[in-house]
Amino acid sequence: MSLADLSPAELSALHEELTTRYEELKPAGLKLDLTRGKPSAEQLDLSNELLGLPGPDHTVDAAGVDVRNYGGLQGLQEIRQIFGDLLGIPADQLIAADNSSLSIMHDSLTFALLHGRPGGAPWARLQARGETIKVLCPTPGYDRHFMLSEALGFELIPVDLDVDGPDLDTIKKLAAEDPLIKAIWVVPTYANPNGAVYSSEVTRELVSMPTAADDFTILWDNAYAVHHLTDDEIKPVDVLGLAAEARHPDRVFVYASSSKITFAGAGVSFFGGSKTIIDWYLANLSKRTIGPDKINQLRHALFLKDADGVRALMRRHRAIIEPKFAAVEEILADRLGSYEVARWTEPQGGYFISLDVAEHTAAEVVRLAKEAGIALTPAGSAYPYGKDPADKNIRIAPTFPPLAQVRTAIDGLATCVLLAAVTRRLAQ
């Protein structure tokens, strides 16, 4: 029965029941962590072959270049080919780098700030004149995108992101009007945290829309391109092809990595774009490094073999994490469903479930959970500046803990969600 339909007496009874249940959680001494989108040890074990590769006799890449020495700024051809096949991007329009795509995001934005990106002047020059560079942030979104942008002095402008895609009308209006809006963050596949997927149609609009800034940039973070949770293994949208068709070939910066494919901390990251963008990035990168860790790229190419090798590996990941997502959805439905106080996503891929609790209770839910030994990402972290206007969104990351812990944590979380909702209703 919906919480809204309960009588005051029924509410009070429920409150008492939930308080008892919550108080029982504490002595259990839980230490559960649903904060970060980290693969579990069981997932990491899938790639342990990497730990002995390339092996002592393997010192050259497919082209015969010694991977141990300096050089090779763009990264190994063979690893660019594998990820190019997966992402639908020609290998020569990809750069293979070190372990962190966040680093490539940082560096590409820093290069745009200090040196200007193709089609525009250095953004820092505008900042120096007292202007504020702005970036559109479909929300809920990825907290590290927001923190990076903020650190670079950008103003974060939230726009709504639904599971079917972002609020295009608002995006088009803002981008067309304001030349200081220089970028938009996009996680096109199984977005963090609500699992949104950007369709070809939505993507076409984004790459085609008139923008007041000539150097408007789509920061296309395809972190979960192959991270399917169902048999419907959707193919990445050909964002660079669509951008070229729309005569904005240089609008898109593509980011990807093997972090949640092989090892989260020791994978290979990628940057993609038009030839112009790639040349620009490499020219700036050449001041920063002589080349990436080519041995790690060779190691990955030997282990993954080809795009199908990656797809097969991702199915093994799915076998481990799908039950965790199913458990979250099952327990939330079981505990919260009838009360109609919360909504949650049922993502088709990626690493997160986005939970909307009763308005103005998310921070309280996180506090309650923490006291009971269940760590959650701070409420609002999926919003620019950490400010969720409705204080209702909580990001759940179920991949890291073992399944039994996920069940315990979500059951405890459900108690907190209900308790906070009932408490607030009683106080009104």
Add this chain to the structure above:
Amino acid sequence: MSLADLSPAELSALHEELTTRYEELKPAGLKLDLTRGKPSAEQLDLSNELLGLPGPDHTVDAAGVDVRNYGGLQGLQEIRQIFGDLLGIPADQLIAADNSSLSIMHDSLTFALLHGRPGGAPWARLQARGETIKVLCPTPGYDRHFMLSEALGFELIPVDLDVDGPDLDTIKKLAAEDPLIKAIWVVPTYANPNGAVYSSEVTRELVSMPTAADDFTILWDNAYAVHHLTDDEIKPVDVLGLAAEARHPDRVFVYASSSKITFAGAGVSFFGGSKTIIDWYLANLSKRTIGPDKINQLRHALFLKDADGVRALMRRHRAIIEPKFAAVEEILADRLGSYEVARWTEPQGGYFISLDVAEHTAAEVVRLAKEAGIALTPAGSAYPYGKDPADKNIRIAPTFPPLAQVRTAIDGLATCVLLAAVTRRLAQ
């Protein structure tokens, strides 16, 4: 007999002899490369054990943390301990990062530009007001330092660097007068390219001297700290200790790496400084990455074991490269010595020999050598903006080619040096 003492007839005869000798070089179809300071394949082989490490069963560091997953921004304790012991820096004042110390130089300067370093405002703010940030460049020096500084918009101010150290009087005068001089590049041990070593006394002056800029920074690139070519294995100067004593604890940024210890392209790099500097760097770094490649750090810790392990490995490097340095010095002395047209360093460590040829002939020597199939770094590359005012300096990097090729290349180079000198003298 010195070239200066030769009669016109003797000069002409020598010119004819050298021309013949030079023309004989060309049909040999040489393809020799003395350009970059790269380890040879034989040197890289010394670390091939790394290619199979850490091995499939080794997934945690000494503290029990899973090295495959995200995190650990400062890098593995055990690898920081090894390099801390070598550099004389406490492990908690070191950050261990990925494969390129040049990247740390880039990032630390970029952070100073955009966010300001402790003790100062963002340098980009001064640039925006039309001011020019300046950096002192002891020359001859490392071309990548200069290119990086130039790319960041800094003015490069050359100051003389002798093998005993830099022109301190000029440095002190300039740094005291001009608040826009924000930094000085220092390669304190076996400097690139002239092998200069900064003594404790010189270092004390640099960390003590009054500077007009409160945020003046010594960019202390100790790339060759353990790269000895003699039994006199000098110990690194305790630059951070001296800076603290001088009450300028935050003046120094220390850079180092294992690039020329293990694998040039796949080593571990380090950043050192006061606790304040380390905290500042980590705070900025946290926006750029979740952590370094910890597996590669574990791999290195397992292979190197401890500081003595590194020292033993460096002696094996020395056994390979010392004969190449000896060959260069022997052939240069043999071919050029009596003519008194050139001077060269006899470094006690590092990767380079700095050759000064007759004034206004270095570019011509490089051109002649190139036509004969001997690739040299462009003349002037050891000087800011690539401009050697006397056009006399050539950097020789003898480590990469096999010994026989080094001999052939240096003999050919000697012919070019003499030919250019004699030609110029005849034209005067």
